[in-house]
Amino acid sequence: MSANVAAAAKAAPSSDETPAISVKDLRKCFGDHEVLKGISLEAHKGDVISILGSSGSGKSTMLRCINLLETPDSGEVRVDGELIKMKRGRDGHQMPADIRQVERIRANLAMVFQSFNLWSHMTVLENLVAAPTHVLKRPRAECLEQAEALLKRVGIWERRNYYPPHMSGGQQQRAAIARALAMNPKVMLFDEPTSALDPELVGEVLRVMRSLAEEGRTMLVVTHEMGFARDVSSKVMLLHKGEVDSVGEPKEMFARPPTPQFKQFIANFNK
């Protein structure tokens, strides 16, 4: 494991600023099945971390623990240095101590889902302004203006008055990314954003994500897109059976796989 630690140290930025996301010893069980067995992770401002792993490795659960869509059993999550306060419920399980704090932090951690989860009864434009106006309490006119600009950026401005079911998967996912951007989030969480897409639609979504990475956004990306992990991300992390198998700088990792698991995991991709 010493090679991994060295790689991790190398990949971390030299500045000692507060990490945008810091996860320590995260544990989570579903019934008897331990999905996360003590995961730690640090994301600094501008980091794009690709989280890889076979299905069941816990990568989505880890992402969902960061914005409390799943409640971790133990461990701590800090966003911009602020610890998400937890308490023990009456049933002995951990739960958020202050739901207002969780909501405030979630508003800074926009999420993009595998199945888009655009609100189906709202048009694309309404999807983009709903949270900024009702959560951030920003003026509606300003939100609409920003929303239109974002839709132009992701290339679906013409569809702004469409309802999500009327668009292709790629368009819906780009709308979902625009919806996330409309929150001006500190960190963006991507939960397998291209896994539900037809192969020919993956490219358009990856192009948008690549442009976000290039403008220095902090992103945690759970993905199966090896090309994205290798070429775009600043850090790659492989989860294996609920544990961090390896983490490091992508060029290095792909050139010299630090662990047998990582080697095996990228074997199919390199073929």
Add this chain to the structure above:
Amino acid sequence: MEFDFYLSTIWSVLKALPLTLEIWFFGIAFGLVIATGLTWLRASGYKLGEYFTRAYVFVFRGSPLLVQLYLIYFGLSQFDFVRHSPILWPILRDPMYCTIVAMALNTAAYESEIFRGALRAVPVGQIEAAKAFGMSAFTRFRLVTLPIALRLALPAYSTEIILMTKATALASVVTIMEMMGTAQKIQHDTFRPIEVLTCAGVIYLLLNLSIARLFAWVEYRLSPHLRPPPEQNQLAKPVPEVL
């Protein structure tokens, strides 16, 4: 002559339409309030609330509305405390109020089940997205859960409202001269049941037709996302306020 009889019958029955609509309106209005309370109680997660709503639905959905109406109108006045209560007696001695109470209690049982089903059918992903964007429980409910659940509930709810329209005819058995009561009186006076009941039946049919059309229109307005995509020239429509 025949034509005149039909005309005068329809006219007499129609004169009782406002009374029918009054029973109908207050029955479903109070029913909706009770149903909302029951749905909230059921969804609140309190065991006691769940048991209460289950029992409520079991009783009021499981027994005939006519039995409930008789029990409320004829039955409750047996009890001394009801007859001496300054609050209960003014309500329960009046057949009109009794009918409205019976209808409201009865429809609330069905409606609470409709709403419960609709709430459960809201896709988890839609609610998760609202959570992930920092919406509070109230905002989440107002912007996402409720609008989706209402759309899901509408078809079953409109059926229940139509059932309630027909149920207003039961008021005639507790002396109310609404449309059915009026029709029965004409029938007794003229001994022409076929003509009179046909007239009443046709009016009920037309009433329910308009109610069904109204709900169909509301449903249509609320579900543009379930219809084929708009034409290019419709794209420039102004953005409506989110709910």
